[in-house]
Amino acid sequence: MTTYKLHNSVITGELTSIIKNPNEAVQICIPFDPANTDYQKYLEWLEEGNEPLPADEPS
Amino acid sequence: MSILNVNQIQPVGSGQTVTISATNISTGSATVTAGTFTGNLTGNVTGNATGLSGSPTLSGITSVSTTNLTVNGSAYPSAGPLSNRNLIINGAMQVAQRGTSSTSTEFQTVDRFKTSTNGGTTTQSQETLSSGDPYDAGFRNFYRITNTTTGTDAAHYKIITHFIEAQNLANSGWNYSSAASNVTLSFWARASVGQDYTFYFRTDDGTGQAYSFNFTLAADTWTKVTHVVPGASAVVFNNDNGKGLQLTWAAWLGSDYIDSGHTNEAWAAIDTTSISNVSTTTWGTTTDATFDVTGVQLEVGSVATPFEHRSYGDELARCQRYHLQIGNEGRFSYQGGANNTNGFFSIAFPTKMRATPSFSYTGTITVNSYVASGTITNLQIDLIGPQVASLYSSGGISYSTSTNTLLYNTAAGNGQLLFSAEL
Numbered sequence: 001m002t003t004y005k006l007h008n009s010v011i012t013g014e015l016t017s018i019i020k021n022p023n024e025a026v027q028i029c030i031p032f033d034p035a036n037t038d039y040q041k042y043l044e045w046l047e048e049g050n051e052p053l054p055a056d057e058p059s
Numbered sequence: 060m061s062i063l064n065v066n067q068i069q070p071v072g073s074g075q076t077v078t079i080s081a082t083n084i085s086t087g088s089a090t091v092t093a094g095t096f097t098g099n100l101t102g103n104v105t106g107n108a109t110g111l112s113g114s115p116t117l118s119g120i121t122s123v124s125t126t127n128l129t130v131n132g133s134a135y136p137s138a139g140p141l142s143n144r145n146l147i148i149n150g151a152m153q154v155a156q157r158g159t160s161s162t163s164t165e166f167q168t169v170d171r172f173k174t175s176t177n178g179g180t181t182t183q184s185q186e187t188l189s190s191g192d193p194y195d196a197g198f199r200n201f202y203r204i205t206n207t208t209t210g211t212d213a214a215h216y217k218i219i220t221h222f223i224e225a226q227n228l229a230n231s232g233w234n235y236s237s238a239a240s241n242v243t244l245s246f247w248a249r250a251s252v253g254q255d256y257t258f259y260f261r262t263d264d265g266t267g268q269a270y271s272f273n274f275t276l277a278a279d280t281w282t283k284v285t286h287v288v289p290g291a292s293a294v295v296f297n298n299d300n301g302k303g304l305q306l307t308w309a310a311w312l313g314s315d316y317i318d319s320g321h322t323n324e325a326w327a328a329i330d331t332t333s334i335s336n337v338s339t340t341t342w343g344t345t346t347d348a349t350f351d352v353t354g355v356q357l358e359v360g361s362v363a364t365p366f367e368h369r370s371y372g373d374e375l376a377r378c379q380r381y382h383l384q385i386g387n388e389g390r391f392s393y394q395g396g397a398n399n400t401n402g403f404f405s406i407a408f409p410t411k412m413r414a415t416p417s418f419s420y421t422g423t424i425t426v427n428s429y430v431a432s433g434t435i436t437n438l439q440i441d442l443i444g445p446q447v448a449s450l451y452s453s454g455g456i457s458y459s460t461s462t463n464t465l466l467y468n469t470a471a472g473n474g475q476l477l478f479s480a481e482l
Contacts, residue, residue, distance in 0.1 A: 009441050010401055010451055017440045028419045029440040035300050035414035037481060 004030075004042055005053035018042055018052060127362060138240070139232045139359025145367040146223055146231060147171075147306075148377045150246075150355035152200040155185040156375075156384040157477075162207070166481055169202045170378035176217045178210025178313070186351070192281050193247040193354055197368055201247070201353035204310060211344050215313040219352060222482035224413060225264060225303030228296040233359045235290040245285045245363040247354040248308070252342040253278035256350075257309045257335035260288065263302035265295030267329040271321070273337055283354075285363040291326035300413050302482050306357070309335060310350040311343035379410050381482065386422075386468045386475035402426055402452040403441065404466045412445045412480040422474035424452075427465045431457055435466075438476075448478065 005022040007029070008015055020028040020038065030038040046052075070077050084091075128135040136144065154170040161167035161183055164176050174183040182205040188194045193201070204219060234240035250256070259271035268291065274284045296303045318333035342348045354366050369377075385391050385406070424435045435452040442449040450466075468474030 007439065010453075011403075011441055011449070016442055019439065026419060026421070027439070028417050029443075030417045031415040031440065031443050033415035035480075036417060038417040038479070 002045060003053065004045065004050075006055040008055045015055065022053065134362045134364050136358070136364055137360040137362045143367070144356075144358040144364060145369075146227060146242075146357045147221065147355045148381075149374050150353075151198050151366070151368065151374070152185060152202045152353050153371050154375050154378045156378065156382060156387060160184040166382065166479075169200075170382060172202050172219060172221050174204050174217070175220055176210070176215075178212055178215030179206065179217070180208040180210075181205060181217055182207050188353070192283070196247075196354065196366065198247065198353050198366075201249075201351045203349055203351045206311070206342065206345060206348040206350075209344055209346055211313065211340065213313045213315040215311070215343070216309070216316065217311040217343070219308040219310070219350070221306045221355065222302055223304040223306070223357070224482060225296045225301045226298050228303040229298040231359055233290065235294045235296060236292050238289045238291055240290045241287050241359075241361040242290075243285065243287050243358055243361055243363045244306075245283065245354070245356045245366070246352055247281050247283050248274070248276055249279065249281045249349075249351040250276045250310070250342060251279055251347075251349045252345055253280075254339045254341050255337045256342075257312065257337050258284075258286070259307050259309065259334060261305040261307070261329055262294055262296070263305070264297045266293060268293050268326045269329045269334070270324070270326045271335060272323050273335070281351075287361045289326075293328070294326060304357075306355070308350070308352055309337075310348075311340075312337070313343075314338070376410055379408070380413050381480055383408055383412065383416070383478040384475055385478075386473075391467055391476075400453060400457055402428075402435075402466075404450045404452075406448045406450065406476070408446050408448070408478065412478065413482070414480045415443055415445050416448075416478035416480040418443065418448065418450070419477045419479075420475060421477065423469065424474040424476075425467055425469055426452065427467070445480070450476075 003021060003023070005019045006015055007017045007019050016031070018030045018032075018039075020030060020042070028038060030036065030042060033039055068077050126137070128137075149169065149171045152169045152172070155168050156170055157167055159168055162180065164174050164181065164183075166173045168183050169185045174181055184203045184205070186201050186203045188199050188201055202219065204217060206217060210217075228235065231242075233242050235242075244258075248256070253276055255273050255275050257271055257273050259269055262268045270288060272286050274282070274286075276282050312335055316331060316334040317336065317338050318330075319336055319338065321333045321336040323336065342350065356363070356366050358364060418440050420438050424438055426432060426435055437453045438450055439453070440448065441451040
């Protein structure tokens with residue numbers, strides 16, 4: 001089952017990307033770009049009623 | 060006006076030449092015939108000149124208007140630019156950044172071409188050409204899908220797809236909304252199973268349109284397929300970086316997509332229940348059947364001109380707008396900074412990518428600095444855009460503050476960074 005996790009920039013603290021399948025060996029980091037096809041699939045996943053995991057708190 | 064009616068005009072005495080002095084010579088609907096015409100033919104010439112031989116010099120010609128102009132065996136364009144004619148990237152299947160063989164679907168081997176399936180399994184591969192007609196035409200590679208496990212349910216399919224970016228069509232010179240304006244597709248294809256196959260286009264902007272045609276392949280025989288495609292009022296390509304035109308070679312389509320009444324060679328709104336009228340199932344039901352394609356060219360005009368061969372470097376640069384893979388051909392290193400357990404690595408892309416890319420990595424990525432070295436356990440985007448990325452590692456290594464750090468793989472292909480902005 002596909003899962004997504006939000007990710008904040010370590011440098012700026014802003015939300016910069018989404019990690020697809022964060023618990024698997026092969027992860028894909030997806031930017032918030034409407035022209036990115038991985039991001040488009042993420043939006044479709046959201047429309048199905050799913051919610052991403054929250055970003056880690058800064059350490 | 061005086062009219063001289065004669066059957067022949069002959070030179071006087073032993074002469075061989077008749078000289079005609081006139082401001083204009085008109086043959087009406089007749090033809091002037093002689094064994095040879097010598098000297099200069101000047102002035103406005105209308106009508107047909109046939110049988111030119113030797114080395115005549117034609118000067119003063121301001122235009123040549125013909126449906127198909129062939130010079131020394133090469134067809135010339137009927138419309139569009141004289142260079143950079145091919146709208147297809149990697150049509151000769153030269154570039155395969157991701158690898159040369161894969162049992163997975165989607166983009167896995169030859170850049171810009173992907174295999175999509177539903178049911179059964181396939182292998183896709185970049186293959187080498189060593190002989191045959193396309194070899195003689197200058198091609199050294201082709202793209203292959205192999206039907207390793209058949210899947211023949213009604214909803215199953217196995218297809219090859221290529222996408223053209225919308226703005227490349229909007230700016231191509233094709234007046235795509237006019238039925239009088241054409242593009243011409245040409246490609247080499249071969250299959251282990253001789254039968255009819257379907258090729259189809261799809262558009263993405265406006266109300267999506269589809270256009271299909273069938274072509275016949277004899278078993279194990281390379282065939283050059285050429286097809287002229289007109290525009291249509293419903294065809295739309297936005298001037299942006301989204302999907303423009305989808306090109307699809309259907310090796311196998313299940314019955315859900317077959318309609319005996321399907322109309323080929325006409326644009327119509329996309330109907331996934333009516334993609335093709337080819338009901339032949341032989342390729343789809345044959346284990347290890349193969350389908351090969353190379354030399355794909357789509358160009359403005361109604362003539363298939365010779366394939367526009369490009370250098371590997373030129374084609375690679377075009378491919379890297381959609382996918383960039385670093386580490387496939389040797390080590391890489393990037394100087395960055397570090398902060399406790401976080402290492403930062405800045406990467407500038409060799410070409411601006413189509414969109415901000417997704418990032419992933421494979422294999423073993425190693426870091427080395429003055430105070431730390433080892434294998435990275437986590438490498439992610441920190442900040443990224445279409446031209447540059449800042450990656451960071453958050454595990455495996457403990458750095459001191461602001462230490463310059465190298466990021467590399469220990470052997471060619473052992474660890475790779477992947478940036479994807481495919482359509």
